Amino acid sequence: MRVSECAVDGPLLIEPDVHGDDRGFFMETWNARTFADVGLPSQFVQDNHSRSRKGVLRGLHFQNPAPQGKLVRVASGAVFDVAVDLRSSSPTFGRWVGFELSAANKRMFWVPRGFAHGFVTLQDDTDFLYKCDAPYAPEADHSIAWDDPEIGIDWPIHDLNVTLSEKDRAACALSEAPVFT
Numbered sequence: 718m719r720v721s722e723c724a725v726d727g728p729l730l731i732e733p734d735v736h737g738d739d740r741g742f743f744m745e746t747w748n749a750r751t752f753a754d755v756g757l758p759s760q761f762v763q764d765n766h767s768r769s770r771k772g773v774l775r776g777l778h779f780q781n782p783a784p785q786g787k788l789v790r791v792a793s794g795a796v797f798d799v800a801v802d803l804r805s806s807s808p809t810f811g812r813w814v815g816f817e818l819s820a821a822n823k824r825m826f827w828v829p830r831g832f833a834h835g836f837v838t839l840q841d842d843t844d845f846l847y848k849c850d851a852p853y854a855p856e857a858d859h860s861i862a863w864d865d866p867e868i869g870i871d872w873p874i875h876d877l878n879v880t881l882s883e884k885d886r887a888a889c890a891l892s893e894a895p896v897f898t
């Protein structure tokens with residue numbers, strides 16, 4: 718597998734080895750030893766699956782306290798996936814990195830603890846799968862506005878009619894968020 722560091726220290730773009738043959742393909746989406754070798758946790762405690770139609774934007778989410786690292790991928794459809802550095806002592810605090818993840822490119826993205834995470838779906842019936850290294854803690858869950866100008870994410874969507882949850886419509890600005898100290 719190929720692992721690439723990002724402009725912001727921490728997140729990793731992971732391109733697994735894909736073994737294609739006349740039946741289709743095979744790939745390892747998680748292997749405790751090989752993923753630990755590149756710095757991911759060796760234990761995950763929760764797997765999640767969401768399905769969205771095109772133009773759904775989920776994010777920017779994080780838990781504090783009880784932060785989660787997330788290993789994310791797309792099994793059907795496509796997203797633009799983003800991590801935002803919320804570590805106040807980091808030289809890249811407030812900066813974002815983003816990648817297209819799709820069923821076609823089979824990329825995975827590691828979003829470490831200390832980052833907010835979000836994505837917008839680029840196709841209908843997008844199945845988004847992810848492993849978490851800490852459990853869901855609804856009382857610690859926060860949402861920062863996807864379009865906060867202080868972060869300035871360049872979402873690859875041309876009409877701005879994204880579909881948001883009620884929670885994400887009420888999201889706060891980065892300047893008001895309980896970031897990591």
Ligand SMILES: Cc1cn([C@H]2C[C@H](O)[C@@H](COP(=O)(O)OP(=O)(O)O[C@H]3O[C@@H](C)C(=O)[C@@H](O)[C@H]3O)O2)c(=O)[nH]c1=O
Nearest residue numbers: 765767775776777778779787834835836852853882884
């Ligand atoms: C995240 C989560 C939600 N839920 C419930 C709460 C709610 O009733 C319903 C939908 O929850 P949400 O609206 O928070 O789902 P969603 O907007 O998809 O939230 C997710 O967004 C992406 C960007 C992330 O990074 C995830 O960690 C998570 O925050 O599912 C769980 O039971 N377990 C979970 O782990």
